[in-house]
Amino acid sequence: xxQHTVKxxxxxxxxxxxxxxxxxxxxxxxxxxxxxxxxxxxxxxxxAVVERDLKLDALHRDIEKKAIRLIAxxxxxxxxxxxxxGAMKIATDLERTGDLAKNIAKRALILAEGEPMQPLTRxxxxxxxxxxxxxxxxxxxxxxxxLDRAVAVWQTDDEVDEHYNxxxxxxxxxxxxxxxxxxxxxxxxxxxxxxxxxxDHATNIAETVHYEITGEDIVGERxxxxxTAEDSDPTPNLSTH
Amino acid sequence: xxxxxxxxxxxQTGAGTADPTxxxxxxxxxxxxxVSEASETAGDADRIEAAxxxxxxxxxxxxxxxxxxxxxxxARDVSVFYEGKQALFEVSLDIPDKTVTALIxxxxxxxxxxxxxxxxxxxxxxxxxxxxxxxxxxxDINDRSIxxxxxxxxxxxxxxxxxxxxxxxxxxxxxxxxxxxxVSAKSEMDGVVxxxxxxxxLWDEVADRLQSSxxxxxxxxxxxxxxxxxxxxxxxxxxxxxxxxxxxxxATARIEELIDELRERFCIVIVTHSMAQAxxxxxxxxxxxxxxxxxxxxxxDIFQNPRxxxxxxxxxxxxx
Numbered sequence: 128x129x130q131h132t133v134k135x136x137x138x139x140x141x142x143x144x145x146x147x148x149x150x151x152x153x154x155x156x157x158x159x160x161x162x163x164x165x166x167x168x169x170x171x172x173x174x175a176v177v178e179r180d181l182k183l184d185a186l187h188r189d190i191e192k193k194a195i196r197l198i199a200x201x202x203x204x205x206x207x208x209x210x211x212x213g214a215m216k217i218a219t220d221l222e223r224t225g226d227l228a229k230n231i232a233k234r235a236l237i238l239a240e241g242e243p244m245q246p247l248t249r250x251x252x253x254x255x256x257x258x259x260x261x262x263x264x265x266x267x268x269x270x271x272x273x274l275d276r277a278v279a280v281w282q283t284d285d286e287v288d289e290h291y292n293x294x295x296x297x298x299x300x301x302x303x304x305x306x307x308x309x310x311x312x313x314x315x316x317x318x319x320x321x322x323x324x325x326x327d328h329a330t331n332i333a334e335t336v337h338y339e340i341t342g343e344d345i346v347g348e349r350x351x352x353x354x355t356a357e358d359s360d361p362t363p364n365l366s367t368h
Numbered sequence: 369x370x371x372x373x374x375x376x377x378x379x380q381t382g383a384g385t386a387d388p389t390x391x392x393x394x395x396x397x398x399x400x401x402x403v404s405e406a407s408e409t410a411g412d413a414d415r416i417e418a419a420x421x422x423x424x425x426x427x428x429x430x431x432x433x434x435x436x437x438x439x440x441x442x443a444r445d446v447s448v449f450y451e452g453k454q455a456l457f458e459v460s461l462d463i464p465d466k467t468v469t470a471l472i473x474x475x476x477x478x479x480x481x482x483x484x485x486x487x488x489x490x491x492x493x494x495x496x497x498x499x500x501x502x503x504x505x506x507x508d509i510n511d512r513s514i515x516x517x518x519x520x521x522x523x524x525x526x527x528x529x530x531x532x533x534x535x536x537x538x539x540x541x542x543x544x545x546x547x548x549x550x551v552s553a554k555s556e557m558d559g560v561v562x563x564x565x566x567x568x569x570l571w572d573e574v575a576d577r578l579q580s581s582x583x584x585x586x587x588x589x590x591x592x593x594x595x596x597x598x599x600x601x602x603x604x605x606x607x608x609x610x611x612x613x614x615x616x617x618x619a620t621a622r623i624e625e626l627i628d629e630l631r632e633r634f635c636i637v638i639v640t641h642s643m644a645q646a647x648x649x650x651x652x653x654x655x656x657x658x659x660x661x662x663x664x665x666x667x668x669d670i671f672q673n674p675r676x677x678x679x680x681x682x683x684x685x686x687x688x
Contacts, residue, residue, distance in 0.1 A: 131684070131686050
C-alpha cells in the first residue's frame with residue numbers, strides 16, 4: 128500500500144497496529160503462563176499473571192483512545208477506517224482474553240492449595256496449548272495481513288469445542304467416581320470454559336482480520352462440534368459470536 | 369452480480385457510432401487480449417481480477433457498478449479536446465435521476481470538463497471539441513436540433529464562486545423565467561420568485577428586502593440565490609461545480625442541506641474537491657483520474673470498499 132500523503136496520518140495508523148501486536152504478544156503470554164501455572168502448580172507465576180492483567184487493560188484503553196483520536200482528526204475511510212475499527216475490536220477481544228487468563232490463574236492459586244490432579248491438569252494443558260496456538264496464528268495473520276491464515280483459524284474453531292466437550296466428559300467421570308474431587312474438578316471445568324471462550328475470541332479476531340483485509344464478512348459454514356446426545360449439553364447455545 | 373466491468377465503450381449500446389453529427393469518433397480502446405478472453409470464458413471474479421490487472425497495465429479499465437432507478441443522463445464514449453489536446457477520454461457514465469452524483473478526482477482529472485459537457489458549456493470555448501454521445505432522457509443533447517440556450521434552462525449550472533447579476537434579489541430570480549417566457553403576469557412572477565427562494569432556503573432571510581441588491585448578500589446567501597435562480601426556470605438537472613469551495617463551514621452545511629432537499633425533484637451532479645462532502649451529499653460517486661473515469665458506484669461502496677486501487681489511494685489520501 129502506498130504511503131499517505133500526510134505522513135503523520137500513516138504513522139498514527141501504524142502506531143495503532145504496532146500496539147495491537149504488543150497487546151497480542153502480552154495476551155498470548157498471559158494465556159501460556161496461566162496454563163503453566165496450573166500445570167506446574169506455580170503460585171508465583173499465577174500471581175504474576177493476575178498482576179500483569181492491569182497492563183493489558185491499560186493497553187486496551189490506550190489503543191481505544193488513539194483510535195478515537197484518529198477518527199476525530201483524520202476521518203479515515205475505506206481500508207483505513209476498517210483498520211482503525213478493527214484495532215478497537217481486536218483490542219477488546221484481547222482485553223477479554225486477558226481477563227479469562229487472569230481467571231484461570233486465580234483458580235490455579237486455589238488448586239495449588241489442594242492435592243495434585245495430574246491427568247486432568249494435563250488435559251487442561253493440552254487444550255491451553257491448542258488455544259494459545261490459535262491465538263498466535265490469528266495475531267500473526269493480523270500483523271502480516273495474511274487472509275488465508277485468518278480463515279484457517281476461523282474454520283478450525285471446532286477443534287477447541289471438541290477438546291472442551293471431551294474435557295467436560297472426563298471431569299464428569301471423575302466427579303462421579305470420587306465426589307471428593309468435585310471442588311477441584313469444578314475449578315478445572317471453569318478453566319476449560321475460559322479456554323473455550325479464549326478460542327472464541329481468537330475466532331472473533333479472525334473475522335475482524337478478514338473484514339479488515341477484504342471489506343467483506345467471512346461467509347461459509349464453520350464446522351461446529353456436536354456434543355453427544357446423552358450429555359447434558361456442555362456447550363448450550365450460548366455462543367456469543 | 370452487481371459489479372460490471374465496462375470495457376472502454378465497446379460493450380455499451382453502441383451509441384455514438386450511429387450519431388451523424390460527429391465527424392470524428394474515437395476508436396474503441398484496444399484492450400489486452402487476456403481481458404477480452406477472460407470476460408467471455410471466466411467467472412466474474414476472474415473478470416474483475418483480469419480487469420484490475422489490465423488497469424494496472426493500461427489504466428484504462430472502468431469499474432462501474434450500475435445505478436438503480438431511471439437514468440437521466442447517459443454519457444457514452446465522451447471525449448473532449450481543447451485545441452487538439454485530449455482532456456477527457458471516452459467516458460461512459462450513467463447518471464440516475466433524483467439522485468446526487470458526485471464527480472471526484474485530483475485537479476486536472478477531467479471532472480469539471482465532463483460536467484461542462486452536460487449542458488454544452490464547452491461549446492462556448494473556442495478550439496474545444498466534444499465527441500461521443502450524451503443522452504438526456506434518451507435524446508442526444510449535441511444533436512443539431514437542440515438549442516443550447518433551451519438546453520441550459522433544462523440543465524442549470526451553479527459555479528464555484530457565486531455569480532449573481534448586479535441587480536436586485538428579485539430580478540436575479542425573475543430573470544430566467546422572464547427570458548424563457550415562462551410567466552406573463554407580475555403576480556405569477558411573484559409566486560415563482562417566492563417559491564424558488566423558498567426551495568433554495570433563502571426566503572426567510574430576504575423576504576423583506578427583495579428589491580435590495582443581490583451584491584449585498586453574504587457569500588453563502590449569494591450561492592443560495594444562484595441556486596434559486598437556477599431552479600426558477602424549472603430545470604431537470606442541476607450541475608454544480610465546487611459550489612461550496614468559497615463558503616465557510618456553516619454556509620457549506622446549509623448548501624449541503626439544500627442539495628439533499630433538491631434531490632427529491634432534480635437530478636444533481638456535483639464536482640467537489642472535498643471527499644468528505646462527496647461522501648455526505650451524494651448517493652453516487654464517480655472517480656476520475658487523468659481524463660478517464662476510473663470507478664463509479666454507490667457512494668457508500670466507494671467510500672467503504674472501492675474496487676479500484678487508484679480510487680482507494682485517492683480517497684484515503686495516498687495519491688501519487
